[in-house]
Amino acid sequence: MNCNKAIKEISGYLDGDLDEALKHTLEAHLTYCNHCHAVYDSTRKTIDLYCDGKLFSLPEDVHTRLHEALKRKMQEHA
Ligand SMILES: [Zn+2]
Helix, strand or coil: CCHHHHHHHHHHHHHCCCCHHHHHHHHHHHHHCHHHHHHHHHHHHHHHHHHCCCCCCCCHHHHHHHHHHHHHHHHHCC
C-alpha cells in the first residue's frame, strides 16, 4: 500500500467501512509511515471534535470538508 492509497482509505477506516484485509493492510502502513499516521491522527481528532466521541456518523458537510482537507494534504505531499 502506498501513501495515496492509505490516505484515501483513512476516512473509510475511521467510519468502520473497510473489510478486514484492507483494514490490516492500512494498519500495517500506519505503523511504519509517520506521514500517514499523522494524517490518520488528525483526522481522528477532527472527528472526535465534531462528534464529541458520541456519534458514529458525520453530517454530510463535515464529511465533505474532511475529504477536502485530506485531498489538500495529499496534494501538499505529492
Ligand atoms: Zn504513508
